[in-house]
Amino acid sequence: MLFFGTYVNKVDRKGRVSVPAAFRGALQHPAGAPEAIILRPSHKEPAIDVFPVDYFESLSVSLADLDLFSDEQDELSLTLFASALQVHFDGEGRVLLPREMAEAAGITTHAAFVGRGHIFQIWEPAAAEASKREAIERARRRGVTLPRRRPAEEPK
């Protein structure tokens, strides 16, 4: 399932937000209602990356193949797990935004849920809007098309 579109929801005074129903639907847990999601501060943008639990687990499987005390395992496990958090839905489909992540993303009263395919992000709405605009502008200037494969790296 993929995550599409942008939705802005309110953050209540307890720090809760409803995850858009469209996204909850895309989370379709095998056994009925989705239970939880994984949050992680985005390392490139002032936003929170959100992973479905099983997608995140597929990322972490590769770690199990690495030798326990290798440098590689060390570094990856630290970046992957140390700043990630699992949060659970309440009965109404809301989650509690971890204070620290919300602050880092500048989120206060409203949160923008931005679909990005296999994952989605949570932004401060104005920042999300600005970033989107900027990305579109950059893409236009560059004449980006739609590569079917991942480009080697960005020019800059």
Place this chain on the structure above:
Amino acid sequence: MLFFGTYVNKVDRKGRVSVPAAFRGALQHPAGAPEAIILRPSHKEPAIDVFPVDYFESLSVSLADLDLFSDEQDELSLTLFASALQVHFDGEGRVLLPREMAEAAGITTHAAFVGRGHIFQIWEPAAAEASKREAIERARRRGVTLPRRRPAEEPK
């Protein structure tokens, strides 16, 4: 179950700290509440490595695959077992930090619990923060972010 996230808890004057509830939950002991964990000074970082008892036991099994009396077996068994300690939870989910390990990690009034997948670590909070930041920075520079497969090796 995996260990996620970073939590900072207070060390009381008797040297006790609450293990974060999220971690206790991940310890899921078959027979109800988790009983104990294994602590070991990390040999690469100023921190305490923490293993669930059964995971630690599974490590010792793989150790048995190495030739007895080989240098490798010798070295590993020494580092792995000689300085390891088992500590028990009290009724409130706290453990007593062994003085020596706490000192070696520079832990005084606060302890940071850092999830790393199958294990977690206990750090002095500022040191944990610094190390995490560094690892993320290094990973980003290498372009290794969230690999789904084991990266062959870094280009550079």
Place this chain on the structure above:
DNA sequence: CGGGAATACCCATGCTATCCCATAATGTCC
């Protein structure tokens, strides 16, 4: 053996997260 320290067990407390119910707004189906 006796005394002191370190440890384990117990209870108390403020705080936060979670559960549960209520309501308004929106969308859907026939």
Place this chain on the structure above:
DNA sequence: GGACATTATGGGATAGCATGGGTATTCCCG
């Protein structure tokens, strides 16, 4: 277009968590 289901939101009550301290017990050193 009207009845109903779903969604987003709000708030009160409760349970769980982190923390503090008192006290009994054990261990060790003399």
